[in-house]
Amino acid sequence: MSELHILVEESVQIAWDFLERSGEIIDGYETSQFLVSAVGRMALTGERRKLMLANRAIDVYRATRREAA
Template sequence: MLPVMAETLSQLVADSFEIAWDYLEATGELGNPDIAANHLLDTIEAMIRCGERRRLLLSNNAITAYQRFRAEQPLSLAS
């Protein structure tokens, strides 16, 4: 039996971020790339610090948190 390769935390962050970014970009919800990148990474990293390791849960929660954040911002900051 072959050993299971554990995904590194940096790869988990990168994969989760990419899923969230690609979704937001495809739906036209990305807005300012710098703000989006910071918010997505902050959300994903906070969840990882709390022990979450499921890539799709990380990316989906980051998407939802970013959508909520953008909805709460004045238009000048969200775009």
């Protein structure tokens, strides 16, 4: 597995764990797809800090949920 795949996987897991503990996950499949997509896009732009990727993905997830409500 490439370093980028590992980075995305670990960043998504951090974001998932946080969202799960805070009770913000409604649809697990949809949330996982969203997080993988969001983190993947950011990683492709050059961001390599796991916590930054996870935190930004959480922020985007929350903003998207607010817009949908």
